[in-house]
Amino acid sequence: xxxxxxxxxxxxxxxxxxxxxxxxxxxxxxxxxxxxxxxxxxxxxxxxxxxxxxxxxxxxxxxxxxxxxxxxxxxxxxxxxxxxxxxxxxxxxxxxxxxxxxxxxxxxxxxxxxxxxxxxxxxxxxxxxxxxxxxxxxxxxxxxxxxxxxxxxxxxxxxxxxxxxxxxxxxxxxxxxxxxxxxxxxxxxxxxxxxxxxxxxxxxxxxxxxxxxxxxxxxxxxx
Amino acid sequence: xxxxxxxxxxxxxxxxxxxxxxxxxxxxxxxxxxxxxxxxxxxxxxxxxxxxxxxxxxxxxxxxxxxxxxxxxxxxxxxxxxxxxxxxxxxxxxxxxxxxxxxxxxxxxxxxxxxxxxxxxxxxxxxxxxxxxxxxxxxxxxxxxxxxxxxxxxxxxxxxxxxxxxxxxxxxxxxxxxxxxxxxxxxxxxxxxxxxxxxxxxxxxxxxxxxxxxxxxxxxxxx
DNA sequence: TCAAGAAGATTGTCTGACATTCTTGCAATC
DNA sequence: GATTGCAAGAATGTCAGACAATCTTCTTGA
Numbered sequence: 174x175x176x177x178x179x180x181x182x183x184x185x186x187x188x189x190x191x192x193x194x195x196x197x198x199x200x201x202x203x204x205x206x207x208x209x210x211x212x213x214x215x216x217x218x219x220x221x222x223x224x225x226x227x228x229x230x231x232x233x234x235x236x237x238x239x240x241x242x243x244x245x246x247x248x249x250x251x252x253x254x255x256x257x258x259x260x261x262x263x264x265x266x267x268x269x270x271x272x273x274x275x276x277x278x279x280x281x282x283x284x285x286x287x288x289x290x291x292x293x294x295x296x297x298x299x300x301x302x303x304x305x306x307x308x309x310x311x312x313x314x315x316x317x318x319x320x321x322x323x324x325x326x327x328x329x330x331x332x333x334x335x336x337x338x339x340x341x342x343x344x345x346x347x348x349x350x351x352x353x354x355x356x357x358x359x360x361x362x363x364x365x366x367x368x369x370x371x372x373x374x375x376x377x378x379x380x381x382x383x384x385x386x387x388x389x390x391x392x393x394x395x396x
Numbered sequence: 397x398x399x400x401x402x403x404x405x406x407x408x409x410x411x412x413x414x415x416x417x418x419x420x421x422x423x424x425x426x427x428x429x430x431x432x433x434x435x436x437x438x439x440x441x442x443x444x445x446x447x448x449x450x451x452x453x454x455x456x457x458x459x460x461x462x463x464x465x466x467x468x469x470x471x472x473x474x475x476x477x478x479x480x481x482x483x484x485x486x487x488x489x490x491x492x493x494x495x496x497x498x499x500x501x502x503x504x505x506x507x508x509x510x511x512x513x514x515x516x517x518x519x520x521x522x523x524x525x526x527x528x529x530x531x532x533x534x535x536x537x538x539x540x541x542x543x544x545x546x547x548x549x550x551x552x553x554x555x556x557x558x559x560x561x562x563x564x565x566x567x568x569x570x571x572x573x574x575x576x577x578x579x580x581x582x583x584x585x586x587x588x589x590x591x592x593x594x595x596x597x598x599x600x601x602x603x604x605x606x607x608x609x610x611x612x613x614x615x616x617x618x619x
Numbered sequence: 620t621c622a623a624g625a626a627g628a629t630t631g632t633c634t635g636a637c638a639t640t641c642t643t644g645c646a647a648t649c
Numbered sequence: 650g651a652t653t654g655c656a657a658g659a660a661t662g663t664c665a666g667a668c669a670a671t672c673t674t675c676t677t678g679a
């Protein structure tokens with residue numbers, strides 16, 4: 174196979190990236206849950222036309238990151254605790270499975286990668302930047318999910334985590350949550366490094382349950 | 397609150413249904429995997445404009461039912477066996493969990509519903525209509541997933557099953573597959589009816605594994 | 620005070636257009 | 650004869666503008 178010579182000096186602004194911009198805006202909490210997104214406003218803000226914007230919105234709708242009510246347009250859904258719970262439960266199912274598999278098959282190289290991401294989270298945890306904490310933690314999971322040998326597991330997981338990013342940002346701000354999160358993640362890492370499937374599953378389960386509890390607290394506090 | 401009088405004699409063709417039409421077309425195998433979907437053709441076939449069609453296509457892309465390659469347009473992806481395997485594995489994870497939960501909490505009414513859908517599959521199984529078989533089987537799962545108490549589990553499951561509908565239609569055509577499928581599903585039903593969580597999980601797992609094996613056979617045979 | 624109605628805002632959808640990027644067929648060359 | 654190069658056609662990516670249907674909000678009248 175010849176090498177990929179598709180260098181493409183000036184990559185004509187593929188505004189497929191519009192979706193990414195919007196997604197990022199939602200992640201970082203730029204839009205309040207429940208708030209409506211006005212098409213014309215977004216068009217001018219993003220510098221694209223309405224048809225293009227609407228395409229992007231449809232993608233986000235399918236990802237459940239926004240809702241589109243007929244004749245009312247798109248809005249950021251306010252996640253109920255009921256749904257959030259359901260997401261955490263499925264997340265547990267997926268992460269536990271992934272961690273278990275990962276422990277049995279991860280390569281030394283990827284293991285180093287995982288360790289590096291843990292360090293990145295450690296650094297973020299000692300800061301007060303909760304966005305950085307959420308991002309680095311997400312990296313950590315991503316590596317596990319990417320190495321579990323099942324691409325669908327990873328794909329589904331990413332979709333679910335995206336939907337609770339709002340909660341995660343808040344619960345990370347809880348007193349001491351980042352530090353205990355770090356301890357739990359280290360436990361997961363150690364288990365995987367040791368190739369201990371059972372332990373990896375157990376540590377992973379514990380971590381998700383704690384994260385869920387933290388989310389519940391931060392929600393009840395209305396932080 | 398006044399009663400809803402929004403009777404709407406002539407329901408202005410909400411072409412949100414366009415997505416459903418296209419989805420159904422893909423399910424029923426109207427488009428060959430790998431074949432390209434030409435926008436202008438679809439527009440005339442569906443009787444809608446290009447912007448509207450493109451919105452619908454974006455939705456389907458996000459659901460992974462079609463792929464959109466820049467400057468090449470949409471096409472039905474040819475599912476590799478690798479990805480199909482991954483989907484079956486996650487499906488197992490979800491269905492087993494759902495069946496187990498369902499056994500513990502299903503209401504008598506819903507149980508009757510489940511029994512009815514099993515009868516529907518039984519009837520389809522004795523016919524040669526593999527599309528009806530796939531559809532009625534999907535109903536059966538839907539009821540289980542809808543009663544497991546976790547809406548996300550249901551949602552994710554639906555998305556995955558949609559992606560392998562192609563395989564399912566084929567493997568149902570295998571000699572005797574419909575009948576053994578029926579036996580497996582009956583086993584699941586009995587376990588749930590008995591409120592036996594363990595048995596429900598076991599039966600569910602067995603069913604998915606058999607379905608996966610059947611899919612593999614039908615793929616290797618290139619049916 | 621409260622309800623009906625009108626004005627404004629917003630969405631759903633279409634037409635038409637044009638530049639860019641494939642695809643394909645034909646001709647020229649080795 | 651096979652390969653290369655090119656040109657015509659097809660298809661996509663994107664936009665502007667338009668208009669009806671619907672929702673929201675504000676005004677006005679009872």
